[in-house]
Amino acid sequence: MADEKVVEGAENGACQTPVVSANKANDWLIFLLRLFAFFATVSATVVMAINKQTLTVVVATIGRTPIQASVTAKFQHTPAFIFFVIANGLASIHNLLMLIVELIGHKFDFKGLRYLLIPILDMLNVALVSGGTSAAVFIGELARNGNSHAKWNKICDKFSTYCKHGGGAMIASSIGLVLMIIVNVISITKLRIQKCQNYSRLP
């Protein structure tokens, strides 16, 4: 087959290495999608990590002087948001590494193991990001609507900037998740069940 690229190391008649269809357009598509996914996860991490809002509340009044206390909302207060930041940070490091590998990694070849490792690592990171995003989304929904059955009050009406920034980070993370899923699916469909290449035919 003219459009199949066999990785170095395949020997006569032995199915030793995986075969990947070498399609330049596919490679550039994966590279672009991964670049956008990298930007999305990095922005989700950064926006949630610097998310902070402080309110000063008048607690009591003594004579004519009001006593104020400041209440802060930070991402460290909720374990779900901590997991969100960590998951998106790890995923953006993974995306960066994969981008670098695609750019300069063609010289090093670990006997075709690379074509196995990339989808596996991609899957693990997709699972991580999906966990982080969904936890943050549901905690954010709880913060926005409260829960009357459990007597949990909503906090988004007071900390509106915090909620808006958090919502933006969640949207960025969801976009990154969808892009990473697409990249993963393309990498999986590029793999093929090995057909033995017979090199013993001499002209």
Place this chain on the structure above:
Amino acid sequence: MTLAKRVPIFLLRLLALGASVTAAVVMVSARDSAQVLNVTFEANYTNSPTFKYFVIINAVAGGYTLIVLFCPSKVSLFRFLLVSDLIVTLLLDSSVSANIAIGQVGKHGNSHAGWLPICNQVPKFCNHVAGALIANFVASLAYLVILLYSLHIVLNLPKP
């Protein structure tokens, strides 16, 4: 595909089916009521959209696994099955993660937001939810192993 390769996946899918159906059933049957100052306060899975999401996802995963169990494994369908397995794994993973987050708030509260823990008032409900979470976790682990094993089969690496 040889029988030796199909049997582990079949067993894992059976495990995942049992785990996700158990999770959905246990969550639906979680119920407790508490009396606070003459007001009866019922805890149910419909109280929180996260728990409803949990039941829906586990029902979908169980139904999908049931359909796939009785599907003849042709080689051409295999890669499509891999992609749909990936999506179901993601859904299970997201449901366990969101519910652990809500469960953590229910058990320990969140002092910064002024949310008090409720597990002291409705302990039976909390235990049922914890059991359902464990079952969901087992289902998502089983699906992850199915996914990795299918990827290994697709690449058809030789045995060392």
